[in-house]
Amino acid sequence: MSLHLPDHIRVLERGWLSSNNIVFLDADTADVVDTGYVTHAAETLRLIDEALAGRTLQRIVNTHIHSDHAGGNAQLQARHGCSIWIPHGEADAVATWDETRLSYQVTSQQCPRFAYDGLIHPHDTLHLGGHEWLALPAPGHDHAMVMLWCEAQGILISADALWQKGFGVIFPELAGIPGFAAQKATLDLIAQLQPRLVIPGHGAPFTDVDAALLAAQSRIQWLSDLPQRNSDNALKVLLAFKLLEAQCLSLAELTDMVCTTLQGNPTMRLHYPQAPQATAALVAEQLVRSGVATRQGDALYAAI
Numbered sequence: 001m002s003l004h005l006p007d008h009i010r011v012l013e014r015g016w017l018s019s020n021n022i023v024f025l026d027a028d029t030a031d032v033v034d035t036g037y038v039t040h041a042a043e044t045l046r047l048i049d050e051a052l053a054g055r056t057l058q059r060i061v062n063t064h065i066h067s068d069h070a071g072g073n074a075q076l077q078a079r080h081g082c083s084i085w086i087p088h089g090e091a092d093a094v095a096t097w098d099e100t101r102l103s104y105q106v107t108s109q110q111c112p113r114f115a116y117d118g119l120i121h122p123h124d125t126l127h128l129g130g131h132e133w134l135a136l137p138a139p140g141h142d143h144a145m146v147m148l149w150c151e152a153q154g155i156l157i158s159a160d161a162l163w164q165k166g167f168g169v170i171f172p173e174l175a176g177i178p179g180f181a182a183q184k185a186t187l188d189l190i191a192q193l194q195p196r197l198v199i200p201g202h203g204a205p206f207t208d209v210d211a212a213l214l215a216a217q218s219r220i221q222w223l224s225d226l227p228q229r230n231s232d233n234a235l236k237v238l239l240a241f242k243l244l245e246a247q248c249l250s251l252a253e254l255t256d257m258v259c260t261t262l263q264g265n266p267t268m269r270l271h272y273p274q275a276p277q278a279t280a281a282l283v284a285e286q287l288v289r290s291g292v293a294t295r296q297g298d299a300l301y302a303a304i
């Protein structure tokens with residue numbers, strides 16, 4: 001099955017921890033959307049070099065500043081001298097490198113500091129790979145996130161607003177900021193656009209957009225019916241991420257992470273009134289059951 005991705009767009013599909021990197025090729029220059037997680041930066045540099053085939057990387061565009069989307073920014077800029085453009089909603093947090101607002105503190109994730117050169121406002125037009133791409137606000141997973149839409153080609157870069165199966169954690173809700181309705185509206189916007197092809201932040205590009213939207217719409221309803229489900233999913237995803245980064249974590253380290261996450265997320269805290277050790281043990285069990293981890297004594301090992 002051909003997805004009809006134009007030659008000037010290379011999607012570097014990455015595994016766990018890193019977002020996809022989407023390289024746009026012009027005659028002599030190139031741009032990249034999103035740069036993966038810092039522990040994969042060497043691989044990101046190598047893959048992007050390969051895709052560039054001698055062209056100059058002139059710009060990084062970030063859909064949002066989560067650590068798995070912006071973790072390669074600093075190293076790519078150091079190597080290529082390219083500029084970095086970010087959504088305008090992240091400008092202050094990036095300028096002051098406020099790790100709490102940027103989520104790195106609460107998620108126990110890392111992202112090397114960088115400075116931005118340009119801001120993306122809603123409905124700005126970006127020129128990527130010889131085409132015009134419209135920046136569209138995509139609140140829900142992250143209220144500052146943008147998607148990129150190329151009407152002429154019918155292609156949407158959906159970031160973490162829509163994957164083939166689901167979408168990213170609705171992070172604002174964990175901190176008591178409404179996010180479910182915004183995510184619903186973002187999905188409605190995607191439905192209106194009727195893209196023929198979606199390049200998601202994670203996973204392969206896909207064309208069965210209606211099916212993905214239907215599943216996502218039913219999922220957001222399911223989450224907003226019982227917000228504890230969003231918290232449960234967030235905790236599982238965050239601990240899995242950390243385990244895959246560290247490869248091995250003790251139950252005590254998992255418990256520390258649970259404490260840090262709950263401390264920074266007041267709504268989430270209400271969902272786990274029990275001792276943090278008990279919450280950590282519960283999530284550890286879920287990770288083992290779902291095949292993400294194996295357990296030996298008090299240690300959890302990454303299994304994927």
Ligand SMILES: [Zn+2]
Binds near residue numbers: 160
């Ligand atoms: Zn994200």
